[in-house]
Structure formats: C-alpha cells, structure tokens
Amino acid sequence: MSDIKHQRLQTNGIWMHIAEKGQGPLVLLIHGFPELWSSWTYQINHLAEHGYHVVAPDMRGYGDSDCPLDPASYTAFHLVGDLIGLLDQLGEEKAFVVGHDWGAKIAWDLCLFRPDRVKALVNLGVPYRPRSIEFKPTEFMSKKFGEGFYISQFQKFLLVNGPEHLAAPPGVEIIDFLETPSSLPPWIFEEELQLCANKNWELLGPWQGAKITVPTKFIVGDKDVGFHSFGTKDYVEGEEFKTLVPNLKVVIIDGHHYIQQEKAEQVTNEILSFFNDESLA
Incomplete structure (x- = not known):
C-alpha cells in the first residue's frame, strides 16, 4: 500500500481523507459500515493498473475524515454533498462510482440527486429500494x-x-x-x-418513486445474509428492481457480504468490464 497516496481535502464544510492512485478517468470508491478506505485496497491497485485514477475516501464520520458531533450533520444530503465537493476539488465533472453496503446506499442517493455527475455505477450488496410510504x-x-x-x-x-x-x-x-x-x-x-433516526426518510419525500437513470451493474454474493433478508433475493431477481433502475445489469456470484475483499479479483474484473465499455466513455 506504500504507493497509494493520502491527503485531506476540504469539501462541504469538512476535511475528508482520501487514498488515491493512478491516472485516467476518475473512479470513486465508497466504503460501507464498519469499513474505511482500506477495504478497497485490491480495487485501488488493480483499477489504477488498468488506467484509472482511483479515489477512496474515508466517509464523513470515519477514519481520518472529520466527524461532526451533531447527528443532524449526517443526512443523505450531507453525504452526497461531500462527494460532489470532492469531485469539484479534484477538478472532475463526472466519475465512475462503486459503492458497498451503506456506501452503496450513498451511491444510489448520489445517482438519484446528481446523475449528471456519474458516468456509471457499480453497487455491491445493497440494491436500490423505493422509499416506503407506509413505514419509516x-x-x-x-x-x-x-x-x-x-x-x-x-x-x-x-x-x-x-x-x-x-x-x-x-x-x-x-x-x-x-x-x-x-x-x-x-x-x-x-x-x-x-x-434524527428517520430524517433521511423524511428528506427523500420529493424523490418518491424516482428512478436511477445512470448505467448500473449490481453485484451481490449468493451467501450474503442481506440477500436472503427483506425479500431482497426475490426483489433483485424480479421485475421491480429493473423497472426502478432501467439501465441495469445484475450479477450474482458465489460469496458473502464483504464481497470486494472475499472475491477481490472477480469483483474487480466485473467493475473493469463494465467501466471499460466504450459506450460509457
């Protein structure tokens, strides 16, 4: 990991730590809970070797990034705002995005709020779900x-x-x-x-029923506990998911929840095959 560079950038009112490597089109890797940038170490190295500028931040409240004390400072708007500010600081109009676990949720929100800043998305483990009008x-x-x-x-x-x-x-x-x-x-x-607990649910009211319009690949392990909870398996394999994410590819592989580490090579190859598609350039 010695050739991975580290710095802290000011974005959206906080200082955010990022790990980065490589040159080329920007790939933004968004970690989940309870993880840090380092959960993407394999992807950082191998995506950089294939001609990408790879950036993996510690998200707000994690690692070497700032941790505001007010719970109200962790809404979906704050988290997405941090990423938009990061793109601006890096001088990039658009990025390829990869998210895992809670980071996948943030990546879905990024694509929901600012699809103009995302070239394509690969999300791991957590599918896009419409906002429920019945339950918080x-x-x-x-x-x-x-x-x-x-x-x-x-x-x-x-x-x-x-x-x-x-x-x-x-x-x-x-x-x-x-x-x-x-x-x-x-x-x-x-x-x-x-x-505070249900703040994001309340804030996302204007996006009720909205679709994810960016090109998307969703990868999930067939042994992921989450895949077998919440009715996720039927949802991912059914039509509703594809209706809400029209430009979607679903890949189910042999593995568990921390799939980017457990099946690092396979997941990275799936990311590369998708982002290397000339139609996404």
Missing part, C-alpha cells in the same frame, strides 16, 4: 427483526456512554450487557432522537 425505516426494521437488530440498537441513545461499557464481564454477551441504555440527559428528548 426504524419502524420497519424493529418490526421485521426485533429490537436486537444492530440498526435498532443504534437508536438506543447512550447505549454506550463510558469506557466501563466497552467490554462485557466474563461469560456475558456484550449485547446482553448493554441491553438497558442510560437515561437521556435533560437537554434532549426522545422525540428529538426519533426525528
């Missing part, structure tokens, strides 16, 4: 998977609020140890927390 995300996940689901646990403010909570006692599961969150401080109310 946190309500849906709690009903579907229970309060023990990791995203549901994130909604329990002050679940971890001190070093004494970083490890469970011997013989005790950490999730059981953290089952009861601390009480809220006097300066915040439960209602305010719920506003």
